[in-house]
Amino acid sequence: MSELVIDPMVPGPAPAAPARGRLALSWSRIPLSGRIGAALVAFWLAAAAVGPFLAPYGVGAIVADDVFEPISLRHLLGSDYLGRDVLSRMLSGARYTVGLALAAAAIASASGCAIALFAVVSRRWVDEATSRLMDAMISVPSKVLALVMVAAFGSSIPLLLAIAAVTYIPGAYRIARSVAVGLNQMDYVEAARARGEGRLYIARHEILPNMLNPVLADFGLRFVFVVLLLSGLSFLGLGVQPPHADLGSLVRENTSGLGQAAPAVIAPALAIASLTIGMNLLIDGLAGRSAGVGGRP
Amino acid sequence: MAGVFSLILKRIGSAALILFLVSLIVFAISSLLPGDAASEMLGQSATPEAVAALRAQLGLNEPAHLRYLHWLVGLLTGNPGHSLANNMPVAALIAGRLPKSLILAAFAAGVSAPMAVSLGIAAAVKPGSALDRALSLTALSMVAVPEFLVATLGVLAFAVKLQWLPSITLIPEHPTIWQFVRGYILPVMTLSFVVTAQMARMTRAAVIDQLRQPYSEMARLKGLGPARVVIAHALPNAAGPIANAVALSLSYLLGGAIIVETIFNYPGVASLMVDAVTSRDMPLLQTCAMIFCAGYLLLVLAADICAILANPRLRRG
Numbered sequence: 001m002s003e004l005v006i007d008p009m010v011p012g013p014a015p016a017a018p019a020r021g022r023l024a025l026s027w028s029r030i031p032l033s034g035r036i037g038a039a040l041v042a043f044w045l046a047a048a049a050v051g052p053f054l055a056p057y058g059v060g061a062i063v064a065d066d067v068f069e070p071i072s073l074r075h076l077l078g079s080d081y082l083g084r085d086v087l088s089r090m091l092s093g094a095r096y097t098v099g100l101a102l103a104a105a106a107i108a109s110a111s112g113c114a115i116a117l118f119a120v121v122s123r124r125w126v127d128e129a130t131s132r133l134m135d136a137m138i139s140v141p142s143k144v145l146a147l148v149m150v151a152a153f154g155s156s157i158p159l160l161l162a163i164a165a166v167t168y169i170p171g172a173y174r175i176a177r178s179v180a181v182g183l184n185q186m187d188y189v190e191a192a193r194a195r196g197e198g199r200l201y202i203a204r205h206e207i208l209p210n211m212l213n214p215v216l217a218d219f220g221l222r223f224v225f226v227v228l229l230l231s232g233l234s235f236l237g238l239g240v241q242p243p244h245a246d247l248g249s250l251v252r253e254n255t256s257g258l259g260q261a262a263p264a265v266i267a268p269a270l271a272i273a274s275l276t277i278g279m280n281l282l283i284d285g286l287a288g289r290s291a292g293v294g295g296r297p
Numbered sequence: 298m299a300g301v302f303s304l305i306l307k308r309i310g311s312a313a314l315i316l317f318l319v320s321l322i323v324f325a326i327s328s329l330l331p332g333d334a335a336s337e338m339l340g341q342s343a344t345p346e347a348v349a350a351l352r353a354q355l356g357l358n359e360p361a362h363l364r365y366l367h368w369l370v371g372l373l374t375g376n377p378g379h380s381l382a383n384n385m386p387v388a389a390l391i392a393g394r395l396p397k398s399l400i401l402a403a404f405a406a407g408v409s410a411p412m413a414v415s416l417g418i419a420a421a422v423k424p425g426s427a428l429d430r431a432l433s434l435t436a437l438s439m440v441a442v443p444e445f446l447v448a449t450l451g452v453l454a455f456a457v458k459l460q461w462l463p464s465i466t467l468i469p470e471h472p473t474i475w476q477f478v479r480g481y482i483l484p485v486m487t488l489s490f491v492v493t494a495q496m497a498r499m500t501r502a503a504v505i506d507q508l509r510q511p512y513s514e515m516a517r518l519k520g521l522g523p524a525r526v527v528i529a530h531a532l533p534n535a536a537g538p539i540a541n542a543v544a545l546s547l548s549y550l551l552g553g554a555i556i557v558e559t560i561f562n563y564p565g566v567a568s569l570m571v572d573a574v575t576s577r578d579m580p581l582l583q584t585c586a587m588i589f590c591a592g593y594l595l596l597v598l599a600a601d602i603c604a605i606l607a608n609p610r611l612r613r614g
Binding site for chain 1: 319322326327445548552570573577594
């Protein structure tokens with residue numbers, strides 16, 4: 001549902017502006033907030049990749065003397081509702097959160113982009129029909145769409161991945177289409193058409209390479225949306241199911257520790273926020289515009 | 298003026314069309330499954346006869362398009378079916394919950410809209426000022442913060458540490474004003490917190506857009522101060538875009554409500570929907586989902602209409 005907000009003043013497909021979306025790839029041009037974002041994102045990517053190997057205790061092992069212990073040297077982030085080590089569980093949870101979100105966002109961006117390219121180079125009515133269907137899907141708030149799909153299909157990890165990807169395809173489609181429509185009218189595309197190139201060739205060799213930057217920036221946003229959606233679902237008890245746990249599940253299972261201000265409930269929630277805020281700051285810094293990317297999923 | 302009306306009618310028509318498509322999507326996902334509600338409800342030990350009887354009673358033997366038509370007609374006539382988990386009509390369940398959700402949403406809108414609009418205007422008066430930069434960064438961060446973090450920190454600060462407010466919203470039958478307000482503060486704060494920054498950001502953009510117009514430059518050139526240019530000249534013209542921004546931002550409340558109602562144990566439609574997912578109560582879930590989609594489309598439509606009414610060029614066309 002965020003997609004309507006990204007460009008609220010432009011009704012319908014906006015003309016593409018590749019220059020505005022161009023990523024500033026030199027580090028020196030990224031503002032401080034963007035660098036902080038990059039550091040946060042890099043930290044969580046590393047945590048997801050190697051974290052479980054560095055975990056001081058086993059994920060399921062009950063190792064503390066008491067439940068909801070505060071921060072201590074033995075348990076850097078305290079213990080959870082069963083007396084397990086919170087830090088070890090978070091390092092494992094980060095792998096689920098980051099891994100699922102990366103995969104789902106990649107599928108959503110790639111499919112959205114492919115469908116958009118197909119629609120733009122196809123006949124007008126194909127484009128119209130696809131766009132109307134995507135409009136309708138965007139009009140279902142993402143959490144509602146995901147909840148309906150969870151109720152219908154269940155919430156095993158592959159299904160959650162598919163549900164998150166399907167939920168954000170329409171948004172990715174809309175951004176990719178608005179970029180592709182603009183590129184489709186460029187002189188060099190006209191030239192390719194005049195040469196007699198086929199539609200697939202034009203889509204793949206003339207339009208796609210120039211879509212990459214805006215689509216990559218949008219991929220970052222999709223990543224944030226998926227993290228928020230999946231951890232929200234897990235928080236409701238409808239996402240990642242035990243014995244697996246992502247960061248949202250950790251917040252849920254330790255909610256009863258809130259009365260004791262246990263780090264077990266606050267640390268995973270802060271972890272999610274640092275990951276998503278970091279990604280938002282990074283995209284904003286790379287895009288080289290003043291703040292204003294994004295919206296809520 | 299006739300142009301405006303036909304334009305607005307056209308928008309209403311296309312919103313209705315989208316709502317129809319949405320109902321198809323919701324119905325298709327939730328009821329054209331290989332799984333069978335009847336055998337699921339009765340469990341594994343059910344006799345085939347019992348399953349067949351329940352299937353007939355639920356109308357599951359009809360072809361899908363007929364079931365969809367029945368459901369759609371029922372939805373439109375206020376009889377959207379029977380809740381399987383609660384064993385009562387969906388309409389009765391919703392009737393008890395919908396007003397509560399609307400109250401919560403109204404409070405959240407009432408708190409966030411004035412705050413956001415004044416913040417946005419203040420930031421637009423001096424672009425690049427400390428307030429403006431702080432607002433940008435906050436907006437950028439707030440859109441990425443999960444609602445349950447805001448709610449958790451709020452409960453921790455005000456319910457656990459300070460013990461000023463209750464951590465769940467339990468309003469007694471005949472509440473005093475204080476009980477009523479106390480119960481609502483945390484959920485309303487959580488919801489508004491999340492939308493205010495975004496709304497302020499969009500308000501700022503709407504005002505700055507007006508400040509770039511020639512008439513604003515004229516006002517500056519004749520020596521008016523920035524506050525006067527904004528309030529007397531830009532603001533009347535920015536009213537439409539601001540209303541548009543407010544309506545669009547309020548649609549975030551719908552998603553936020555799902556988490557917030559659950560956390561605070563608030564008896565609204567959103568928590569009813571989460572319960573329906575847990576118990577796989579499809580008729581109830583479909584209806585709740587449609588209420589959310591309709592609410593969302595209404596807000597977007599309102600935003601659209603505000604933009605049309607405020608734009609003289611569209612008005613003439």
